[in-house]
Amino acid sequence: MPPSPRIGSMVNAYTPGQGHLSPQDQALVARRTQALGPAYRLFYETPVHLVRGQGVWLYDAQGNPWLDCYNNVACVGHCHPRVVEALARQASTLATHTRYLHDGILDYAEKLLATFPAELAHVMFTCTGSEANDLAYRIARAATGGTGVIVTDNAYHGVTLATAQMSMSIGPAVAPGPEVFAIPAPTPANYPAGIAEGFAAAVRGACAAMREKGLRPAMLIVDTVFSSDGLWLDPPGFLALSAATIRAEGGLFLADEVQPGFARTGGSMWGFQRHGVVPDMVSLGKPMGNGYPVAGLVLRPEVITEFGAKARYFNTFGGNAVAAAVAMEVLRVIEDEGLMHHAAVTGAAFAEGLRKLAARHPETLGEVRGAGLFLAVEILEGGAPSAATAGRIVNGLRDRRVLISATGPEGHILKLRPPLPFSTANVDQFLSALAEVLAA
CATH class of the missing domain: 3.40.640.10 (Type I PLP-dependent aspartate aminotransferase-like (Major domain))
Structure with a gap:
């Protein structure tokens, strides 16, 4: 499902689907709608139920780890x-x-x-x-x-x-x-x-x-x-x-x-x-x-x-x-922890990996931009910007427990903004997950 018009250009904000949700999480969605009203939005077609965080990882109610590639709020890592x-x-x-x-x-x-x-x-x-x-x-x-x-x-x-x-x-x-x-x-x-x-x-x-x-x-x-x-x-x-x-x-x-x-x-x-x-x-x-x-x-x-x-x-x-x-x-x-230098070094490796992947998928991945650990990737379909394809990629990564969002006026730009301790091993995990989504 593509992002909602305009609202989705800031973040991927979806009407939640119910297909992959447990009965407990379906009940949470219903309670949320009842208590918080219609103006709130959830990330992803299938919402994520998180219960704790540590470093660059978030954990769901079943204890599964999710790689956080989006939350600059916890800039030095969740629960430092x-x-x-x-x-x-x-x-x-x-x-x-x-x-x-x-x-x-x-x-x-x-x-x-x-x-x-x-x-x-x-x-x-x-x-x-x-x-x-x-x-x-x-x-x-x-x-x-x-x-x-x-x-x-x-x-x-x-x-x-x-x-x-x-x-x-x-x-x-x-x-x-x-x-x-x-x-x-x-x-x-x-x-x-x-x-x-x-x-x-x-x-x-x-x-x-x-x-x-x-x-x-x-x-x-x-x-x-x-x-x-x-x-x-x-x-x-x-x-x-x-x-x-x-x-x-x-x-x-x-x-x-x-x-x-x-x-x-x-x-x-x-x-x-x-x-x-x-x-x-x-x-x-x-x-x-x-x-x-x-x-x-x-x-x-x-x-x-x-x-x-x-x-x-x-x-x-x-x-x-x-x-x-x-x-x-x-x-x-x-x-x-030298996080400014770390952001420069890891960000450069991240950008290089994204550009190499884009060279293998020029029909989908366009220009890669970034500075340090703030990166963006243009998403294309038929040579044109595609919010729908960006939405599928964001949700495909979510299905692999990797969290990102999209940005831009057309909602077609992947937005990568992980906590600053993000490592080159985390970069490799993200690139592998993105390659899987593109192959699928």
Whole structure:
């Protein structure tokens, strides 16, 4: 079954089938529908019932292992013992918010900021990436006096009202908002004369369109690997011109690092660093707490001046003592286990293996793109993009207990984003499973 229109372009979201489900899992699906309502979606035609995780593995109720090639949330691996211990230790000691003095949040803030360019010297804490992007928009409005936002045309930036209206991939029921201006993603097809110049020109054109409607620019927000648009990373450096363009137009540049951040791209800690640019604001989310809800916004001090003078910021759970302890341990594990270098080396092997497999199956596997342990593979049928074929591959891998998803505006691009400890042996297992699916 192909992905649902638009919703499926962000993730493979299916109406669950019942054919291979046990009676117990069929009952779970029925309970879920009754309790959670119609807006939720499950992965895969036959849903997966998971009960625990360890490293790059997830386990079902029967104890079968599933290779996780998708969840960047558990960036240092599911249930990493050091992270779990830090969570339990702090939760058993003190769990309170940022209106009291506490060493933990300051120790973490300083360590986190040390991974950024010196110009980015403040951090504000939230619980989710959606909240971080929402806060960034409030700050941008205060700093610029503008309200217009530029996004790419299949972006995903969150689930609050403001960020959902910036998220084209959610679907037409919400997005876009009247102050949101979508431009084509930075692909060679969209900008054949040059991605850097073409994308910057699109930013300039969006600002002109705003002014025609009596609006002023507030910010350009991009996921710095453009994952929901299909994972567009190259050439390195192309975003610098667009950042300069939005600033010349009076707006700010917000780098959404919820997906590419925390060493995933291998060569650097943050996706924007591939482009040699320092953003005005950087939003963080999912991998920051390895599954614990902690997120944040890193920003230049001058950007927050106007907002800070006129408004108070408080988030009951954002930056609480437990969140700080967990996030600190995640950062330490990334450093201590050399996961940035590991992502670069393993990701390169992964990309090479995918390209070799694509050479044997050119009718189905198209271009392979990636940086570190964030990869994408175009899926074709008859030489054209095929969401239906991508759906069959995703579900075929699921039947072999290998978990991935699909992305892109047409839902035809395999999205590979495993936990960072993913090994070359795990790469070989994935490639073998994919070869089996293609042969079938």
